Amino acid sequence: MSPREKRTVRIIGERNIYLHLGNPAHHESITKIGKALSSPLRLKILDMLRNTARSLQEIASILDIPLSSAALHVKTLEEAHLIVTETQPGVHGSMRVCTCSIQSFHLETFDSSIDSVNKSISMDMPIGNYYSCDVQPTCGLADENGPIDSYDTVRSFYSPVRSRAQLIWFHKGFIEYRFPNIHNPLLTLNEISFRFELCSEAPGYLENWPSDITISINGVETAVYCSPGDYGARRGKLTPPAWPNGNTQYGMLKTFSVKENGSYMDGRLVHAGISLRDIAIESRPYISLKIEIKDNAKHIGGINIFGEKYGDYPQGIVMNLTYE
Numbered sequence: 001m002s003p004r005e006k007r008t009v010r011i012i013g014e015r016n017i018y019l020h021l022g023n024p025a026h027h028e029s030i031t032k033i034g035k036a037l038s039s040p041l042r043l044k045i046l047d048m049l050r051n052t053a054r055s056l057q058e059i060a061s062i063l064d065i066p067l068s069s070a071a072l073h074v075k076t077l078e079e080a081h082l083i084v085t086e087t088q089p090g091v092h093g094s095m096r097v098c099t100c101s102i103q104s105f106h107l108e109t110f111d112s113s114i115d116s117v118n119k120s121i122s123m124d125m126p127i128g129n130y131y132s133c134d135v136q137p138t139c140g141l142a143d144e145n146g147p148i149d150s151y152d153t154v155r156s157f158y159s160p161v162r163s164r165a166q167l168i169w170f171h172k173g174f175i176e177y178r179f180p181n182i183h184n185p186l187l188t189l190n191e192i193s194f195r196f197e198l199c200s201e202a203p204g205y206l207e208n209w210p211s212d213i214t215i216s217i218n219g220v221e222t223a224v225y226c227s228p229g230d231y232g233a234r235r236g237k238l239t240p241p242a243w244p245n246g247n248t249q250y251g252m253l254k255t256f257s258v259k260e261n262g263s264y265m266d267g268r269l270v271h272a273g274i275s276l277r278d279i280a281i282e283s284r285p286y287i288s289l290k291i292e293i294k295d296n297a298k299h300i301g302g303i304n305i306f307g308e309k310y311g312d313y314p315q316g317i318v319m320n321l322t323y324e
Contacts, residue, residue, distance in 0.1 A: 017081070017105045023172070024186065029081075033105065035038075041065070049083060049100035056085075056096045060218040074098055106180060114174050119323040121182050126316045127196075127307040131178040131288075133157050135170035138201060138302065142167040144309055145200045146242045152186035166240075168305035169201045169248065170301055174292035183281050192217065192256030192279060194289050196317040199225065201302025205232025207250050211301025215256045218279045218289040222263035223256050223270050226299060237312045248304045248312040273318030287319065 017033070019026040036042055045059055054062075055152065060070035074096075077083045084101045087094050129142065137152040143164040146264040149156030156162070183189065200211035215223045236250035243249075256266045258279055262272040281287060293303055308314045 001262055006116040017102060018089055019107050019180070019190075021107060030107065032080040033082065036082055039073065039076075042077055045073055045077065045098075046082060046100055047285045049098055053097050053099045056098065057099065061214065065118040070267075075138075081299075082182060090194045101153055107219075119187065121181065121321040122185065123179055123319050124316050125177055125319065126163065126165075126181060127168055127305050128163040129177070130168075130175050133170075133173065133175040135173035135175065138203070139170035139173075140168075141165040142243065142310070144240045152296060157209050167243070167248070167304065168307075169302065169304040170293070171201060171302040172295065173289055175305070176288060176290045177317060178286040178288050181281065181285050181287050184323070185282065189276060190282065190322060190324045191257050191259045191283065191320075191322040192287070193255055193278070193320045193322070194317060195253065195255040195320070196315070197253050197306040197311045197313045198225075198247065198291075199251035199304050200227040200230040200315075201248070201304050202230040204246050205230045207231055207233060210303050211293065211303060212297040212299045213303055214290075214292040214294055215295070216288070216292065217256075218281070218284070218288050219290075220274060220278050224255075225253070225254060225265060227301065227303070230301075235309055236306075238308070238314060239310050243310070243315075251304055251306050253313050288316065289319070301323055 017029075019030050020028070041063060048054060048059070048062065055068065056070055056074060060067045061076065063070065073109065074083065074085065078085060082100070082102050083098050085098045087098050088097050123318050135154060135157060137154065139154060139157070140151050141148040141156055141159070141162055143166050148161060148165060149159055194215070194217070198213065200209045202209040209229045210228045213225045213227055214221055215225065215320060229249050231251060232247055232249045234249060235245070237247050255266050258276055260276050262269050263274040264270060271313060291303065293300055305317075306313070
């Protein structure tokens with residue numbers, strides 16, 4: 001059996017890198033990634049490692065370059081955290097095995113998200129770009145052409161085209177979004193908020209159909225919103241023609257936020273015991289928003305979440321960081 005056949009297989013989970021040009025803490029990583037991607041040879045190495053782990057010797061042989069040159073290119077990619085290497089047993093001693101460790105790289109710039117006048121940073125997340133979910137029927141996703149996959153099928157939430165979703169609904173469970181942490185540590189954060197359109201989820205639609213929707217930011221429960229109903233008596237202002245009458249059409253635009261003195265819903269204080277310190281925004285490279293219908297909720301009435309092309313408001317889920 002050859003060394004390649006005997007090689008240990010290690011699965012590397014998806015890894016998305018989000019960096020912001022306006023965050024000084026990200027500049028070193030941006031520089032290293034820029035250097036790593038500046039070489040056509042290193043791009044070839046990344047490409048050949050996308051789906052297959054390869055030894056240093058294999059990389060040198062495929063590219064027809066000296067082993068020492070391959071080692072230098074691999075070191076640069078490692079320093080940028082684009083690949084990982086392991087030492088594994090070979091036929092003649094040990095060998096270094098390289099694997100691509102990055103799924104995607106996103107660089108946000110100044111102009112797209114920073115409002116220097118109001119000292120705020122804003123980001124609009126498409127509703128199909130969720131990080132994780134655990135939902136129960138009735139459930140589904142739809143884009144401008146109608147349902148993605150089929151109605152009431154949990155598998156549709158794992159579809160490779162789920163990012164196209166403009167309407168998401170489920171009866172119970174949760175969906176979690178992870179926004180890149182674009183917080184500017186040089187400024188004093190005054191408020192973090194999330195704004196999106198939502199309503200309950202009933203068979204067809206029922207405008208008197210309460211549902212308790214729990215909102216958590218970075219794992220901290222900040223609010224429970226009792227949605228009054230599932231709205232469908234009129235067409236949503238943006239809902240596309242492919243979506244039939246008699247189904248959910250639009251929702252309410254709600255804002256959930258945390259300040260230093262408590263958590264708020266539409267500007268109204270709901271929990272005085274929660275502060276920005278509890279959210280610990282500096283502790284991780286992302287900011288988590290979890291939207292949940294709990295098993296023990298008083299009203300388990302499901303949820304509909306609207307994207308920019310359904311409902312009444314042309315937006316996804318908008319995160320806003322406001323500074324003093």
